[in-house]
Amino acid sequence: MPRGTVVDMIEVKEVTKRYGATTAVDRLTFTVRPGRVTGFLGPNGSGKSTTLRMVLGLHTPTAGSVTVDGRPFTDRPRGLRHVGALLDAGDVHGGRTARAHLAVLARSNRIPLARVDEVLEEVGLAGAARRRVGGYSLGMRQRLGIAGALLGDPPVLLFDEPLNGLDPEGVKWVRGLFRRLAEEGRTVFVSSHLMSEMEHTADDLVVIGRGTLVAAESLAEFAARGGRTSVTVGAPDASALTPLLLSAGAEVTSEPGGRLTVTGLPAGRIGEIALAHGLPLDQLTTRTASLEEAFMELTADRVDYPAGAVR
Template identity: 65%
Template sequence: MIEVTELTKRYGRVTAVDGLTFTVRPGRVTGFLGPNGSGKSTTLRAILGLETPDAGAALVDGRPYRTLHHPLHHVGALLDAGAVHPGRSARAHLTALAVAGRIDRRRVGEVLEQVGLGQVAHKRAGEFSLGMRQRLGIAGALLGDPPVVLFDEPVNGLDPEGILWIRHLMKSLAAEGRTVLVSSHLMSETALTADHLVVIGRGRLIADTGVEAFLREHGTSQVHVRSPARSALAGMLRARGATVEYEGSKTLVVTGLTVDEIGDLAARNGLPVHELMARQASLEDVFMDLTRDSVEYQGTHDGN
């Protein structure tokens, strides 16, 4: 388990993390989300003892990372896939980590096969593609068979097969009872992988909840209604307090009423309805809306 309690980290006048508190529990994949500059990387580094908090604490199984004996047996992390000597082979890189972490060298071959690099184990890391370096970094994180794993943007550079593989890997690690924390900017992938979300902005906690609960609480459900009598139906829906927008020549997009309520209203008034379909806002839509005021750098949308 990972426990972050009132964590605060400042760099001069800039507060990167501001009183942040959350818990990452075992047995589920927790997505760690936030815009650029939100403090995600600083928080991950504090958990791994690479940053010293100005206040608060970041603990792994109740202890600071720096006090763990043989830490690679407790925590595995991928923060930077490029953190490998380009002249070393994949096997040599992992062997060095195993020796330093007092890990049985037999694990090197096991994790190379696990991440799909068994056939290129003797190839220099400098010749690897970004996707292959990601796999090597993941192998390093798994080397000590740790109960806690942290991944920062693990799907960068992976092809579709690789993305599917890492998704299944993270889910399987959680199913084994491990604590899995994944930081990512890919909302669509997070929606498919994570069970729980920790969302931060400007170093502060925005949400700490399950994915479905997050979408229910912060997302807006819309109902698409296709009807040849849409003008009459739109007036009735607005009279019931719904927000109604026109789409195409026959469709209404309705917010504020359920599918059942819309269908019943149309039936009572004898209005034909050819299609009723509810659409839940996507994780990306909800995230963008919720963190809009926490974005450090915002571009403009030109209508031309």
């Protein structure tokens, strides 16, 4: 069957995972489709890693189901041919060389050993293939983890915080890799706690907080739903303008330098009010919230340990 068909989907249906009295994931439902890069976002401790481990069969759901290509991942005896994953770049025996590490994975999944050299070349580690992994930098370990995910040439790929430790060139390379894999029709699922990582790469987003679903939609839909538009107003007589804007239904915040941040009214209407009352303006700038701000706004009440909280 050609790559990119709907059978390569990851489907999470009403999944709950409890550890004793703690609920890590609560009735979570979403679908990750082929041919697209799907970002998996949430604050630290939101349940992302637990969910990824359930996709890979490393944890068993307390309730609900997780399938890849319509079947639990544990039903596949040679899993790397179906799903490639990077969960923890540090989870490699430091005494092995990169080539030896990948060779073990290849043999256990009946993958030709020639593929080991191919993926080492692809991730830029061919020159370090016979060095022991214990001497690798974090960025090199990330590249090795990506090589392991690519080893079986799978139609489905999962990456957990793949940009950690990478330099700017490495970040650019990884973003390009994800885009190429999706264009080949593969299902690419990338977990992160930073919206800024995903806005350059993702087509779709799955956002969770405290184990529950916040959003599952396209990047553009998420930005439109979460972001708020504000207007920066420069007014020499801000004290006179403020009550007029408030009476018109706006929210007004005073900023340093005599500026006002206004929400709830468009720039044109603010200008009309100022003109009608003879109040000059020296700035009237519309600003749309960034994706990072939209993410922070939508997950603000689902952060376990917000900055400044008393614990």
